[in-house]
Amino acid sequence: MSLPSTDTSRHDNILAVLRTLREQGPVARVDLGALNGISSATVTSISAELLQQGLITEHPHATPRPAVRGRPKTLIALDPQAAYVVCIKLSINEIQLVVGNFAGQVCHSEYHIIPTLKLTADDLVTLLQEKVSAVCAQQQGKFQRLAGICLAVQGVVSSAYGTIIWSPALSFRNASISDHLVEYFNCSVLLENDANCIISLLAAQPAYADSPNLVVIMLGYGIGMSVLINGVPFVGANGSAAELGHSKYQPDGALCACGRRGCIEAYVSDYALYREAVHHSVLLNDETTHPSESQMRSLTQMAAQGDPQAMRIYAEAGRALGYGIANVLALFNPDLVLITGAGVRGFDAMQEAMQHAISEALVAELVGSTRIESHAWDQDMTCMGGIAMTLYATDSQTLLSTNERA
Template sequence: MALPSTDTSRLDNTLAVIRTLRDQGSVARIDLGALNGISSATVTSISAELLQQGLITERPPETPRPTGRGRPKTLIELDPNAACVVCIKLSINEIQLVVGDFSGQVRHSEHHAVPTLTLSADDLEALLEEKISTVCAQQLKGFQRLAGICLAVQGVVSSQSGTIIWSPALSFRNAPISTRLAERFHCSVLLENDANCIASVLAAQPAYADCPNLVVIMLGYGIGMSVLINGVPFLGANGSAAEFGHSKYQPDGALCACGRRGCIEAYTSDYALYRAAADHLALPSGDSAHPSEQQMQALTQLALKGDPTAQRIYAEAGRALGFGIANVLALFNPDLVLITGSGVRGFDAMQAAMHTAIDDALVAELMGTTRIEHCAWDRDMTCMGGITMALNATDAQTLLDSQTAREA
């Protein structure tokens, strides 16, 4: 929207209206005002502009009230085809591409098996360009514009510079990736840590609305964490903050995928659990360095059914996790620590040792009122978070583009 640089409140109000519609779907104008603390006149003016620009649509009025009193409310909603974003999740030997519409819903998803560890930085850039180009050609018909791209990566990334610093999915380090993609596709490109994408989805859920200071720990092939302070992700100087999995549990201990020893990840991740079990238990065949879900389910079931070796391995994982959480509680004093990710399949086998370790590490005063909970991993929230983050980052540009197109 072509707004004077001094009219920031108007832009802020417009963005608030768009994001409320994205979060809640169809809403009446009067309710938008109440939800955002905006006058009815301002909401009416903003919605008129958004209608003209093709960013929202009106739904038929609600059913008339039985009393016949008062006009039924007319609901407005985002036009899902006004813009779209593409989110790419990069993980070990796989990339997933998802198209999200302007309302934040997934319109297309595809997976590709890729030997990521064999790629150079140039190979990865070329591959991403190829896959995004194909998705754009095949799936973006009907959308008014491609607003942005989000690349969600396991590991350490710098969102500010668009650089993948280190990822267990890749054999190279310190590769700038965003600039080339932005130039190729003429849109904003966000580079995000996958745990931050997941945390953004969870933080928006009503169940956690009272937890502005939220820590999300993701268990899976690796161990990730996102720290939200007053609702804002804490990234650190170069984006490497909150690397929980690579904080130390035992100096000179088990080997971690990062190349160092004794990290929490070296005891609690899927590859660490399977590595500790492979020589002692009969497990499904496969790549022991990158265990499949079938392999991990088999190991988890052994622990849950009482196999002493499997129970010992999961107890050690829970102990490492617990001492790590104790450090998080002492450093950040969050409202809630929420544990999720595919690795929560084994949480029941870990949690007793985890809680014992926390109690051993902390006096009660440092534990405070912080809650520790786990969240089922019944859907992969990475791309959903990437879609929302990309849309929120590009809404202002979408407003400007739509205003320019209307005036052309």
Template sequence: MALPSTETSRHDNTLAVIRTLRDQGPVARVDLGALNGISSATVTSISTELLQQGLISERPPETPRPTGRGRPKTLIELNAQAACVVCIKLSINEIQLVVGDFTGQVRHSEHHTVSTLTLSADDLAVLLEEKIDAACDQLLGGFQRLAGICLAVQGVVSSQNGTIIWSPALSFRNARISARLTERFHCSVLLENDANCIASVLAAKPDYADCPNMVVIMLGYGIGMSVLINGVPYLGANGSAAEFGHSKYQPDGALCACGRRGCIEAYASDYALYRAAAEHLNLPAGDSAHPSEQQMQALTQLAMNGDPAAQRIYAEAGRALGIGIANILALFNPDLVLITGSGVRGFDAMQATMHHAIDEALVAELRGTTRIESCAWDRDMTCMGGIAMALNATDGETLLESQTAREA
């Protein structure tokens, strides 16, 4: 049954207060009202309830200045221990598990080297259960509840029905994973494309506040993309929208990890760049199908130092990106195209031919005023985005559970 409008408004205002405290950190009640368009009386009432439920706490009053007037502001903040979420990033031969607290801060992180391509769907589920169990045994005693789990995956996923449709990290397809984890851990489980997790972090940055229609392209082992329309990720009918890396550059061209030929990824991803370079250059030893960061840094340095073969390879990658971005501009007319990911290390070697390809493909009117920028990959934003998305999806459940516990 739907809540009466007054109760719905109260619930929405309470969630707005929680999320503002998460975004802003400690805030005075009067400032919370101004930030959310809520009356002071409503903020006071909401904060009183949240204090009683243990979801927020008060900081000691600020020390007044000798010449100051009036009482100093008392700041309120989220109780970091009120809940936690787990984010697992699944990529080729690696699983990263991160625990975030109720404020959205990372409290624990671990990496596991796993031969992901040898796992069956059941093997993966068992492995994830084991890793989450171990983390909960170690950390959950410090939190009131495990609110949710986010699984961030390279490849195509259906968030709606919790299915990994296809991933270059896995040998199986169409595996329903969310329902099993939900049953095991009795909490909400989100299944997200890794590029959407990254886009959620970038979209929240003040530098991009004026870009509600935004495209984020992630370069790395593969190539991912997230399309935000009015700030909301566009997922498509089954979650496979925005697969930029698997749109075509050269029909019947280079072999892609998806098994088809001519994809943009087959020219501009790490494995494609390294594959092309290995035929002509002396590069560090390693797995050429899954090049390491050291191998990719060596290749990038050759291009930046003027090696003709390396420069040609990066130029071709830039042209593939440019053709793809030109199609994005014509189809979506976004405010911003933002290029990031670990593969952005080679962006300087690609961007001249990328821009030339865009100019060659589009009339000026179709290119319009869209900004095309790169964003440094100084930290992996995937798990930070997964934590934020899991918290945002479960704040209502945490609020309801804390209210029920208080009334019991």
């Protein structure tokens, strides 16, 4: 739900310069031209305009190497204070707010424990308005403007209409959220599935540049998935495509958080693993449906040390995940399947059963050359991806606003 913007050839060139600086960091003008196929004269003109608007800064001359003759290059970089965005990650009983500056760097993060399942749609809107307002008050004077907000949600959302269709973190359905925030904050608001935020960040990494048909599976409290086909997100008719966690592994099987039985999530998610561990007395029951990170790491460690019940639990999870991935391979034939999320901590304990299930489910020709890899979850990529998506979506509006101010 972005505010309108202009679209001209020069405008596109300016956006290309901004985004290259965000990806690369400080770059010399001559190199910016080569990276974007823009003439040196055009880059010089654009950089002069952006300097005047306060969107970029000049760095001191790079120190030349002793053997290199001639004048050193002057580097230009985005001014981090030109604008900021706020990404809100909404998950069960928790919200995280992260502030990203104009260069895409995180400069503030905070968590709040909230009984999300008790909220009405109006309660959620009021809560988000209060929390984002408080964060913006903290940032007052540090930035030129608030460029946009991203709300990253577990579950099914309609990005086009700004509607949360269904989320395991909430008790209500089909609620319009974005319009209220747009009106309240007078800025662009993106509503995204959390897995889509993650795949946008991973797809931009050089290591995966050769994988335009990319599938990212997120393991954690729930099971999420996002799909790129020829580099374009596949979201389906109403945003509910790629819900791997709620495809079926075993009819009439274990109970899923969605209320149905036999979903892959009901075997692979953190709450499913914890439920099995408590049932078989592998872990003590602390009467929670939302296990802590320390509890899940304890379970993973027990499996790694050879505890037979813990190994069995992860083997069953790996088998369920393997059958889910087999369906993905047969339907999408991706270049790469990346498995990430907090639940990737248990990937090693699942991997053997997962690979066996894929081989059992598919002929080798359907597996083909698709690579299946894990990606470390050493930082929460949801908010990082949300920040990047919001900056990308609001760069045009930032340019327009700075032009109007000038």
